[in-house]
Amino acid sequence: MAAVSGRLPRKAYEKELLSLQSELVKLQEWVRAEGVRLVVVFEGRDAAGKGGAIKRVAEYLNPRVARIAALPAPTDRQRGQWYFQRYVEQLPAAGEIVLFDRSWYNRAGVEKVMGFCTQEEYWQFVHQCPIFERMLIEADILLRKYWFSVSLEEQERRFRSRLEDPMRQWKLSPMDTESITRWEEYSRAKDEMFVYTDIPESPWNVVESDDKRRARINMIAHLLSTVPYREIDKPVVQLPSRPPSKGYQRPPRDLQKYVPDHAARLEEPARKPRKRP
Template sequence: MASATDPEERTNRFPKAVYERELFRLQAELVKVQEWVRTEGKRLVVIFEGRDAAGKGSTIKRVTEYLNPRVARIIALPAPSDRERTQWYFQRYITQLPAAGEIVLLDRSWYNRAGVEKVMGFCTPDEYHRFLHQCPIFERMLVEDGILLRKYWFSVSDAEQEARFRSRLADPMRQWKLSTMDLDSISRWEDYSRAKDQMLVHTDIPEAPWWVVESDNKRRSRLDMIHHLVASLPYQDVARVPIELPDRPPPTGYIRPPRDTQRYVPDFASTLLTES
């Protein structure tokens, strides 16, 4: 039984039936958005940033659940290589930007420099201040070129973040989500808060504003974020050409080879039925 501090227990306070019904409706709208992007040659970039354990990854899963991976791509870049560290900071992100008819979802983005790199000392003060100066210019260039840019910051309270960390520690299926960097976010909570505040001051611009998602309740935050994204886009329902299955042609004498001439995966599923 879930404890009172279990994040999933708190999430359940938002009615599951209401959540699933509205999520499915919004996901259907996202499919319409995808078809509009594809047929109209639009380029959409959605940035997901926020605290560790704030629910970015689970929201991205819900956004892409019914989308075509050839149209909607999730980008989660690893730490830069030695070569990439010598490039212009934005250079490796530029190669990930969408072409016509594509959607790119950035699971963390160039804003790493304003957050973890600043707090953990992975960049110099000059590099940090240069980023704050260049980022609005860079994003204005993207928007001016026609890219639809949406930026979401997932906010979570310190108590909720710690509860989610503890839940992951006790769950062998999710322990991989925890790293020493994540745990540092507890002791450096105020440092990250100050860095986030500075980031918003410098990069919340009219052309590409930040939208904060309150995510202590994951179900609410997913619905809020997806609804906002869909409502912010001037998409239209694209009429699809009707598809009909052709009639199967008459047989021409093909005979399937005997089963013992090929290797088949063992019928493991049947053993589960016999055991029960």
């Protein structure tokens, strides 16, 4: 599919996003009611828009049903485990959704490019990964994989934007800047990864993400189209009438410690009309 030019208008984006998010809530209720296990993998270059997409997917979902797995660097003990072991621990139980903000594919991307794994470990990964994913699918886990594709120019623009924004500078790490100087190495690593892991049972779905709005809409719409969910009938909930008081009285307020009214400082003081000379 060719890259789409032009940014999706905000009004159209927000309207469609809310509609899709309402469907995600229905999907969540189906997952919970039917005991389904759903795994969604979000991968792509740094600043490709994975985090924003995950945020929109999870925004209205119950955190007890849908959770985000964003694992830190492995500990010394985890480095001594089977590579997939710490990811297995994050897999959903019946009635749960797990959104992987990066996943076991770290080994085929950043670890390979940055030399954090040996060649032997890398080739073992590309051999075992399809087997591992087929095992998940055979265990009735629904697995969906998304690769967020961003252009070199747009990635650099987003990096500069983060650099200039004090509220988002934490999102820019030395590892991110390495991805600029190693653009072609990451490209080759991604192409090779697809050769070995884009299998019929668990295909990669590429999301063009130069326009974040389009990327989020397209990704969510695609996810919904691939899961055979249905709307679940919910029990009717009614608020009960309050029982009559049994004489409870609240303790005096001065016996408790309240947070200061910081918001009061934001109120505009009443302006006195100026007197004419």
